[in-house]
Each structure stands twice: as C-alpha cells, then as structure tokens.
Amino acid sequence: MKNKKSIRVVAYIPLVFWLLFTLVLFGYTFLASFSTTREIFTNRLLHSGFHFSNYTNLFELESIGRYFLNSVIYTTAACFGIVAVAAPAAYILGRVTFRGKKLVDTMFVSALSIPGLLISIPLFSLFVSLKLTGSILTLILIYIFVNVPFGVFLLTGFFSSIPKELEESAAIDGCGPIKAFIRIIMPIAQPGILTLTIFNFMSVWNDYFFALIFANNDKTHTLALALQSIVNGYTNSGNYAGIFAASMIVFLPTFILYLFVSGKIVSGITIGSVKG
Template sequence: MRLHSITRIIRYVPLVVWLIFTIIIFGYAFLASLSTTREIFTNKLLASGIHFSNYTRLFEETKIGLYFLNSLVYTVTSCVGIIVVAAPAAYILGRIQFRGKRLVDLMFISALSVPGLLISIPLFSLFYSLNLTGSTFTLIFVYIFTNVPFAVFLLTGFFASIPKELEESAAIDGCGPIKAFIKIILPMAQAGILTLTIFNVMGIWNEYFYALIFANNPDRHPIALALQSIVVGYTNTGNYSGIFAASLLVFLPTFILYLLVSRKIVAGITIGSVKG
C-alpha cells in the first residue's frame, strides 16, 4: 500500500510542477499589466497601486476594439462554415459504404499532414488571380478549407457511433436521408460538433500565419496579427505594461472558454472514440 501511494504521488509531481509554473507565469503577466514599466523592470509590481489605465490607454491608442471585432467575425463565420462543409462529408464517410471509401478516408487523413507553409503560396496565387486578396471573405475561406480535413476526421467517429436503427426507423416513418440527417443525426452528434467548434474557436482566434499572408489590409487584421504590431510599437516607446495588457486581452477569451467547456471537450472526445 505504501509503495502504491508513493507511485501515485510521483505520477502527480510533473502535473503539480507544471501547474505551479503556469500560475507563476500568468500571475506575473497579470500583475505586470496593472503596473508601470518602471515597476516591471525594478521587480516591484503594483508598488504604486493598480493601474487600470494600461487597458484604457490600449483602447485609446490602438484599434484593438476593431481587431477584436474582426477576430470575432472570422472565428464565428469560419466555425459555422466548417460545420456546414464537414458534417455532411463526415456523415457519408461514417454511415455509408461505397466504392472508394477507403481512398477518400485516406485523402482526408493525408491532408492533415500537409503543412500550411506548403499550400500558402498556391492559395495566395489563387486568391490573387481572383482579386480576393485583402477581403474579409478570403481569410474566412482559408480557415474553412484548411480546417475541414481535421473536422471530417473528428466527426466521422461521432457519426459512426450513432446506431443505424435510428435512420431505419425514420425511413419507415417516411423521413428521407437529408431530413433524417438534419433532424436526427445532427442532434445526436451535438457532443462532437461542440467539441470540434471549441477546437476551431481556439485555433482560429489565435491563428497568425494565414492572417499575415491574406489579411494584408490593416483594417482587416485579426487580434493575433494586431498583437504583433502593438508589441512592436510599444517596444519602441518603452510601454511594456501596455504589452502585457494587450497580451492578456488576446489570451483571456480562449482561456475563459476552455475553463468553461473543458469537461465537454473530454466527454466529446471519449464519445467519439467509441464506434458502434
């Protein structure tokens, strides 16, 4: 029993160390965002009190409100588009047997291994030839179609785990395949759709590479890309407290979202891993 207890404690040591490290890092960043630059460099955080002006100045001196709105539009529209495109494809792959199914599965899985850097130049050439560079819809299209392979891969397991007797019963009652998919299968797969949406929200909100290439209009920048400009500008002026404030504003939305739905993510992945 004593050996078992020691082994169990040792297992939790890396987790506790990581937790302490994370709390210290983000705690320091939070306190630094409410301090002055002098206090940051002298390691005397909050010595002169709490400075909420670091956040108010951020909105006054930059267009961070516009950048937040841009990211919100990109994230919400892209997540909806990913579900619209990936759900029917995953439904067919998970529920219907047809010739060439394994090849299609392999194509989607292979697409997951393609690095974004490899397809960025062809995509940019395509959108440039269509005169779509700098448009809001350009980045949305890129986010949708670059995330569809993972979405199909994840949702296929959820659709495959739903009993086929439900569709058979619906067919007996005169419900066609499309109607059954919308009214029966999609509600049954809501755990998988929610899990996928959470992953996409966190990924798209913090995405930087595609935004750097396709959002070349400053007024179309998402918050992650705008953060880099804010950091460079505040570094030149020596406003390091503003840098911490901007970083936390970008980080907090996805962090709060993860705290609220972390249990649903685990439950959703567990459900999707069981096929029946």
C-alpha cells in the same frame, strides 16, 4: 494497493509542478498588465495601484477594439463554415458504404499532414487570380478550407458510433436521409460538434501565419497581427506594461472558453474514440 497509490502520487508530481509554473506565469502577466513599466522592472507589481489606463490606451490609441471585432467575425464565421462543410462529409464517410470510401477517407487524413507553409503560396495565387484578396471573406474561406480535413476526421468517429437503428426507425416514419441527418443525427452528435468548434475557435483565434499573408491591410487585420504590431511599437517606446495588457486581451477569450467547456472537450473526445 499501496504501490499503486505511490506510483499515482509520483505520476502527479510533474503535473503539479507544471500547474504551479503555469499559474505563476499567468499571475505575473495579469498583475503586470495593471502595473507600470517601472514597477515591472523593479519587481514591485501594483505598488502604485491598478493602472487600467494600460487597457484603455489600447482601445483609444491603438484601435485594438476593431481588431478584436475582426477576430470575432473571422472565428465565428469560420467555425460555422467548418461544421457546415465537414459534418455532411463526415456523415457520409461514417454511415454510408460506397466504392472508394477508403480512398476518400485516406485523402482527408493525409491532408492533416500537409503544412500550412506548403499550401500558402498556391492559395495566395488562387485568390489573387479570383480577385478575392484584401477582404474579410478571403481569410474566412482560408480558415474553412484548411480546417475541414481535421473536422471530417474528428466527426467521422462520432457519426460512426451512432446506432443505425435510429435512422431505420426514422425511415419507417417517413423521414428521409437529409431530414434524419438534420433532426436526429446532428442533435445526437452535439458533443462532437462542440468539441470540433472549440478546437477550431482556439486555432483560428490564435492564428498568425495565414492572417499575415491574406489579411494584408489595416481594416482586415486580426488581433494576433495587432498584438505583433503593438509589441514592436511598445518595445521601441519602452511601454512594457502595455505589452502585457495587449497579451491578456488576446489570451483571455480562449482561456475563459476553455474553463467553461474543458470537461465537454474531454467527454467529447472520449465518445468519438469509441468507433472510428
């Protein structure tokens, strides 16, 4: 028992160091976002008090509020769209036996290995031919298409782990397959759907590559693109305090979300790994 405890303590040492390192970085960034550039370079953070103007200037001068709203629209619409497309597909793959099922399942899994860089040019050519470039809808569709394979892969395990007796009982009571899927299976699969939504939220919110290609005008820019523009501009002007403030605005939403739902992510993945 003592050997097991000592091994456990030794195993936790790297995690403790990683946690301390992360807390120091986060704390420094947070304090630097309320300091002046001079205080940052002289290592005297908050020496003259809190400077909330670092944040207010971003909203008043850089219009970061508009880009924040764009990212909220992209992320919310994409998360709903991914679940709407992936859930029925995963339900069929996890609950129904049909000819070619393994092939379809393999195709979804194989799609996870395709890098975004490889499909960016064909996607751009497709949307140009459809005259859908330069709109918010374009990037929403891109996020849905790109993330559906992962959604199907993740939800298939959840749906396959649900007892089939529930659907049989619903069929006896006169509940059809579609009605059973909506009223019985979807509520039971909420942990998996929530886990998928959280992963998609973090992925879409922090995306830079597809936003750079398809959100090609100021009205459709995301917060990640705005951050890159702010970093370039403030680096030239020497406003490093503003850079820290902009970084916190981009970082905090996903950080706060993870604090509230981190336990549900772990439990959701555990449930989905029972069968798959």
